[in-house]
Amino acid sequence: MTSPECANGTERCADAIAQLGDIADVVVNLQGDAPLSPTFAVERLVARLSADPSAVMATPAVRCSPSVLKHLLDDVAEGRVGGTTAVFDRSDRALYFSKRILPYLPNAEQIEEPVPVHLHLGMYAYRPEALYAYRSSEPSNLELLEGLEQLRFLDMGMPVSVVRLEPLEWDSIELNNPSDVAVIQRVLIQRGID
Secondary structure, X not given: OOOOOOOOHXXXXXXXXXXXXXXXXXXXXXXXXXXXXXXXXXXXXXXXXXXXXXXXXXXXXXXXXXXXXXXXXXXXXXXXXXXOEEEEOOOOEEEEEEOOXXXXXXXXXXXXXXXXXXXXXXXXXXXXXXXXXXXXXXXXXXXXXXXXXXXHHHHOOOOEEEXXXXXXXXXXXXOOOOOHHHHHXXXXXXXXXX
8 A cells, every 4th residue: 555645646646666676667647536537548548658759758648529618618617626637748748737727728718629628637757767766856846836746747847748638428527526426427328337
């Protein structure tokens, strides 16, 4: 078991790897609040780290469908924190993650496909050395303000590789608010998952 002092999933992975030693070249962190994440994303994360030796971690971001963007906008309108969005450069290196909708869309309700917003999915693949560095570093101010663990890597100047996914066949929202339960249950039923 990992220490109860761990504040997030990345700290738990770092604690586990510290206890177990170098048992793997890549550690994958699946998060329980993201039950609609596609299973194929795990393979793509591992493949990205294999293809990009300079990346210390990889995480997926799915282009929002109009319905996912609407869900995010509805959360904002109701004063709820919805999903996390990601922005990245042309090399798919993360620039920032936020619980706000990024990039800023002055006329979001009028956006047509393809939607320029990418929803971050709570799944990470790390190299063990990245976890050791994470564990030995203090949380960054942005990490604490946003409540997003991956911002510590960016604050440390460590490259985070984003695996871009096109809109899925289902709305891949995460469990951030009680109102998300019914939406997630509906998607699971539609996908035949009990």
